[in-house]
Amino acid sequence: MEIMLAYDHSRNARIALGAIQQMFGPLKPSVTLVSVVEDIGSATSGADELFTEQYQDQKAGVEAAAAELMAAGFDAKVMLAEGDARKMILRATEERQPDLLVMARHSHHADGGPLGFITKKLDALVEEFDHMTFGSVSAFLARRAKCPILIIPTHVPASSMQAAE
Numbered sequence: 299m300e301i302m303l304a305y306d307h308s309r310n311a312r313i314a315l316g317a318i319q320q321m322f323g324p325l326k327p328s329v330t331l332v333s334v335v336e337d338i339g340s341a342t343s344g345a346d347e348l349f350t351e352q353y354q355d356q357k358a359g360v361e362a363a364a365a366e367l368m369a370a371g372f373d374a375k376v377m378l379a380e381g382d383a384r385k386m387i388l389r390a391t392e393e394r395q396p397d398l399l400v401m402a403r404h405s406h407h408a409d410g411g412p413l414g415f416i417t418k419k420l421d422a423l424v425e426e427f428d429h430m431t432f433g434s435v436s437a438f439l440a441r442r443a444k445c446p447i448l449i450i451p452t453h454v455p456a457s458s459m460q461a462a463e
Contacts, residue, residue, distance in 0.1 A: 299327035302396035302445075304387050304435070306333055307359025310402035314450040315363050318400055319370055327397075328373040332390045333360040334383040353380075384438040391443050400448045401436055 303318060305311045318329060335353045360376050367374035377394075379386040391399055436449050 299325060299398070300394070300396045301327045301329045302391060302394060302399045303329055303331050304334075304383075304399065304401040304439075305331040305360050305363055306383075307356055307363065308402075310450075310452040312363075313452050314400055314402040315366070317450045319367070319372075323370065326371050326373070328375070329364075329367050330375045330377055330390075330394060330396065331360050331364055331367075332377040332379065332387055333357070334379045334381065334386040336383055337380055353378075384435050387435070388439060388442055391439075391445055396445055398446050398448055399439065399443055400450065401439070402450045402452050403436060 299322075301318060301322065303311075303314060305315065333356055335349070335356050337349065357378055360378065364374040364376050377390055379390065387399075387401075436447070440447055440449075
């Protein structure tokens with residue numbers, strides 16, 4: 299069994315990672331973590347530095363997640379991509395044809411830290427804008443992906459999810 303996990307090293311992505319371990323642990327499927335760094339789209343050197351920093355952080359995070367899966371006995375691979383997350387994840391599913399795409403549902407729960415309140419408000423604003431214009435990543439993929447999709451709710455602890463037998 300080949301599972302593809304959309305992973306951006308956010309709180310929600312870590313919840314989805316835990317859900318895979320909880321739900322599919324006995325099956326020990328092969329897991330490909332696909333991580334997309336969105337291009338900032340500016341020609342300034344400051345934007346380049348920000349992109350490089352984000353790319354390095356996300357690369358380290360997805361590699362740590364793969365190492366966590368391998369330590370738990372899973373076969374894990376990493377795919378890093380740059381660009382529009384919706385299109386790059388869709389392309390990854392078309393190329394790899396996984397048996398299942400797993401992704402976390404977007405939520406208003408921001409990662410911790412001193413700026414969590416501000417992040418939460420900005421996140422809510424961006425989500426509302428996304429719904430008005432493009433739709434969410436999960437909605438986009440649900441309409442276009444040719445493989446089954448499992449969207450993990452992010453308000454439920456991973457420990458409360460069990461695989462159906």
